[in-house]
Amino acid sequence: MAPVAFLVSVAVFLLIHLTPGDPAAIILGEEGSASTIAALHKELGLDQPLTTQYAIWIARVLHGDLGSSLRTHQPVTQAIGERLPATLELGLAALLWSLAVAIPLGTVAALRRGSLLDVLASGFTVAGVSVPNFFIGILLILLMGLALRLFPVGGFVPFTEDPFQNLRHLLLPALTLGTAGAAINMRFTRSSMIEVLGQDYIRTARAKGAPWLRVVRAHALKNALIPVVTVVGIQVGSIIEGALVTETVFSWPGVGKLAVDGIFGRDYPVIQGIVLIAALSYMVANLLVDLTYAYLDPRITYS
Amino acid sequence: MRRAAVAIVLCLFAAGCGGGSGSNTTGTSSEGTPKAGGTLTFALESELRTLDPVVSTQLVERTVFYQMYESLVTIDDKLNIKPGLATSWVPSSDGLTYTFTLRKGVKFHDGTDFDATAAKFNFDRIQKAASSPRKSELANLDTTEVKDPQTLVLHLKKPDSTLLAQLVDRAGMMLSPTAVQKAGANLGLNPVGAGSGPFTFVEWKRDDHLTLKKNISYWGKQAYLDGITYKPITNDDARATGLKTGDFDIIRVAAGKDIAGIKSDSTLTYKDTASLGFQGIELFHGSGTFSDKAKAQAVALAVDRSQVLKNIFFNVGVISHGPIPPGSWAYDPSEKIYDQVDAAKAKAAATGFSFTLKVANTPDNLQEGQLIKDQLAKAGITANIQSEEFGSILTDTEAGKFEAALVGWSGRIDPDGNMYSWFHTGGGNNQGLYSNSSVDKALEDARTTTDQAKRKQLYDQAQVMLVQDGAYVFINHPVAAQISRSTLHGYVLYPDTMPRFVTVWKS
Numbered sequence: 001m002a003p004v005a006f007l008v009s010v011a012v013f014l015l016i017h018l019t020p021g022d023p024a025a026i027i028l029g030e031e032g033s034a035s036t037i038a039a040l041h042k043e044l045g046l047d048q049p050l051t052t053q054y055a056i057w058i059a060r061v062l063h064g065d066l067g068s069s070l071r072t073h074q075p076v077t078q079a080i081g082e083r084l085p086a087t088l089e090l091g092l093a094a095l096l097w098s099l100a101v102a103i104p105l106g107t108v109a110a111l112r113r114g115s116l117l118d119v120l121a122s123g124f125t126v127a128g129v130s131v132p133n134f135f136i137g138i139l140l141i142l143l144m145g146l147a148l149r150l151f152p153v154g155g156f157v158p159f160t161e162d163p164f165q166n167l168r169h170l171l172l173p174a175l176t177l178g179t180a181g182a183a184i185n186m187r188f189t190r191s192s193m194i195e196v197l198g199q200d201y202i203r204t205a206r207a208k209g210a211p212w213l214r215v216v217r218a219h220a221l222k223n224a225l226i227p228v229v230t231v232v233g234i235q236v237g238s239i240i241e242g243a244l245v246t247e248t249v250f251s252w253p254g255v256g257k258l259a260v261d262g263i264f265g266r267d268y269p270v271i272q273g274i275v276l277i278a279a280l281s282y283m284v285a286n287l288l289v290d291l292t293y294a295y296l297d298p299r300i301t302y303s
Numbered sequence: 304m305r306r307a308a309v310a311i312v313l314c315l316f317a318a319g320c321g322g323g324s325g326s327n328t329t330g331t332s333s334e335g336t337p338k339a340g341g342t343l344t345f346a347l348e349s350e351l352r353t354l355d356p357v358v359s360t361q362l363v364e365r366t367v368f369y370q371m372y373e374s375l376v377t378i379d380d381k382l383n384i385k386p387g388l389a390t391s392w393v394p395s396s397d398g399l400t401y402t403f404t405l406r407k408g409v410k411f412h413d414g415t416d417f418d419a420t421a422a423k424f425n426f427d428r429i430q431k432a433a434s435s436p437r438k439s440e441l442a443n444l445d446t447t448e449v450k451d452p453q454t455l456v457l458h459l460k461k462p463d464s465t466l467l468a469q470l471v472d473r474a475g476m477m478l479s480p481t482a483v484q485k486a487g488a489n490l491g492l493n494p495v496g497a498g499s500g501p502f503t504f505v506e507w508k509r510d511d512h513l514t515l516k517k518n519i520s521y522w523g524k525q526a527y528l529d530g531i532t533y534k535p536i537t538n539d540d541a542r543a544t545g546l547k548t549g550d551f552d553i554i555r556v557a558a559g560k561d562i563a564g565i566k567s568d569s570t571l572t573y574k575d576t577a578s579l580g581f582q583g584i585e586l587f588h589g590s591g592t593f594s595d596k597a598k599a600q601a602v603a604l605a606v607d608r609s610q611v612l613k614n615i616f617f618n619v620g621v622i623s624h625g626p627i628p629p630g631s632w633a634y635d636p637s638e639k640i641y642d643q644v645d646a647a648k649a650k651a652a653a654t655g656f657s658f659t660l661k662v663a664n665t666p667d668n669l670q671e672g673q674l675i676k677d678q679l680a681k682a683g684i685t686a687n688i689q690s691e692e693f694g695s696i697l698t699d700t701e702a703g704k705f706e707a708a709l710v711g712w713s714g715r716i717d718p719d720g721n722m723y724s725w726f727h728t729g730g731g732n733n734q735g736l737y738s739n740s741s742v743d744k745a746l747e748d749a750r751t752t753t754d755q756a757k758r759k760q761l762y763d764q765a766q767v768m769l770v771q772d773g774a775y776v777f778i779n780h781p782v783a784a785q786i787s788r789s790t791l792h793g794y795v796l797y798p799d800t801m802p803r804f805v806t807v808w809k810s
Contacts, residue, residue, distance in 0.1 A: 021694030031436030039434035253510035
């Protein structure tokens with residue numbers, strides 16, 4: 001993991017610094033002049049050579065310090081820490097929604113291949129994957145927020161403050177974020193289920209006279225879920241990236257929104273910190289996926 | 304430099320303010336008897352960066368400052384300078400000192416007394432800052448002297464007729480020295496007790512909400528509202544929808560496409576007045592295409608301003624004929640150079656050339672760029688649209704790497720703020736390297752003259768010359784707007800676009 005993390009740190013540092021746009025000029029905006037920009041460069045340490053800036057940054061990172069935002073001077077770890085709970089809540093809710101739709105629907109579609117339900121499920125998949133989530137978000141805002149007035153159109157209330165309001169604010173962004181995942185997961189469940197249902201051991205189980213439902217649940221589904229777990233693992237690892245657009249559309253105060261603001265403002269330490277943490281969460285998710293395989297398939301063991 | 308900044312403001316404005324000709328003004332009558340109570344929810348189009356006026360650079364930040372901080376002087380809705388924390392002021396005959404008499408009995412929210420020592424602390428803080436945009440605003444300030452607790456003297460390096468207008472905004476905002484020292488580096492995020500205004504700071508949870516509550520010990524007339532909650536809602540649709548559903552009481556800007564729907568909704572109020580800014584095309588005169596004045600003039604002749612205003616800004620705002628905004632005392636409505644689009648005349652000036660026009664990659668900006676491209680094509684001029692993310696345009700224009708760019712200016716109270724830095728040789732915002740010694744002379748003289756009639760004459764002269772030169776292709780002046788629920792009353796529109804919620808009440 002360490003070499004990968006190091007490569008990620010170099011890549012993100014170089015990419016963001018090579019992107020056109022000057023943080024000082026953006027911060028100063030209308031108020032900027034050659035002299036004020038130069039003064040701010042100096043204050044922010046942007047007048048140093050790139051290699052020096054990287055060395056300073058990576059030395060801090062190794063001590064657990066991601067630096068401070070160029071724009072607000074808030075420590076990056078604190079900024080991410082404040083917003084992480086909101087992002088995790090949204091990401092997990094979206095994941096739950098996607099699995100709650102995908103697994104039953106995918107299973108039924110596989111069992112009733114070619115039926116109307118299967119066709120509809122395939123239609124849902126195409127739509128879910130191809131419609132961008134900002135569009136789904138805006139449709140939900142217009143329908144559920146403006147036309148039906150059932151849910152707030154944006155914002156956030158902490159769960160600890162008012163659980164009911166928290167869930168009301170959560171619903172639309174979670175549906176938005178989870179829909180694409182639901183479509184993908186459903187597709188994987190369906191195709192994997194079809195493959196498993198054609199296996200000899202399923203025929204054997206049925207020949208033994210095991211009840212059909214039990215065969216599906218205990219013999220087929222559990223095995224069919226292995227590829228799904230892989231995909232879900234990637235989705236868990238990408239909660240932060242997935243939330244970029246959704247959090248912006250719904251003004252959800254999470255890490256994704258922090259990243260978007262950081263990118264537009266060329267707030268190097270913020271972007272670097274978030275990308276590093278996102279990369280680490282990918283690695284952790286992959287590890288968890290591997291461990292889950294062993295549970296789902298007893299033939300897999302790790303020594 | 305700052306012109307790129309304007310692009311952002313411009314996008315916001317463009318998105319939000321387009322059209323109508325600065326018409327309505329304040330509503331004080333016919334709104335019933337003011338009622339105290341209630342909290343106002345105000346949706347902004349972006350999150351603030353800091354609550355420290357010394358380092359502030361964003362327009363949205365000022366919408367908070369004007370409720371909790373106060374300046375030495377303030378303005379009325381006609382841009383006249385009025386007493387604020389200073390009750391009177393006297394310039395010396397040579398214009399080199401200003402003596403301010405400060406208001407008695409004013410306390411900051413943390414209980415600290417406001418006096419000349421506190422005021423000096425604030426001016427010194429600007430002068431000592433490592434980097435602060437306020438420094439250039441107070442470039443002519445030499446020293447600050449405390450004569451007695453109620454008397455503050457500002458000594459200037461040279462006469463500066465723009466000083467009072469500068470002091471209206473962040474350069475003149477007074478913060479409690481005790482609170483500033485206590486907050487230290489955290490002042491920008493948590494300025495507890497720092498202001499003296501009608502509302503006090505409560506908390507700021509970034510990207511979520513910022514709350515202010517009524518200052519019950521306010522020295523002036525108390526606010527009606529119990530508090531204000533600011534919410535950063537970046538999505539145009541979510542902001543407009545939230546206003547319609549009542550999630551928000553007021554929004555700062557709406558997308559041009561939503562204005563008609565807002566105007567026709569009886570549960571909502573839309574009013575606007577021309578703001579201080581201008582929008583149009585900045586040209587690079589230093590070398591290349593537009594070092595040839597005739598080509599700049601051809602572009603100015605070929606742009607159909609009314610078509611842009613109608614199709615891009617939905618007729619919100621007014622056509623611009625120069626940098627002086629309609630709300631200014633220096634404005635002259637009869638000055639209409641390049642009023643009529645004239646492709647034939649443009650062709651006679653220069654034709655058959657092409658240039659690259661940079662536009663920000665927002666829908667409104669892209670559409671405006673496309674429309675201008677079509678208009679110029681009729682005069683045989685080819686504009687190649689290059690759309691870039693705003694941050695890149697900012698950096699490119701500041702480095703002088705552009706031929707033309709669609710960027711504007713949010714405007715300043717004093718006409719000098721809309722002219723000197725943009726069109727004086729070497730001015731801070733003159734990235735287009737425009738230079739005309741007669742314009743320079745008029746702008747310099749206007750700075751050192753205190754006689755307003757004389758200044759107006761000088762600005763007129765400068766404006767005629769620079770517009771005729773095609774220094775910048777002026778297209779429109781955006782608006783300051785009230786976009787709120789109709790249950791909101793007492794809102795006064797100021798051309799500087801800043802809300803002052805002290806007079807606002809909810810029914």
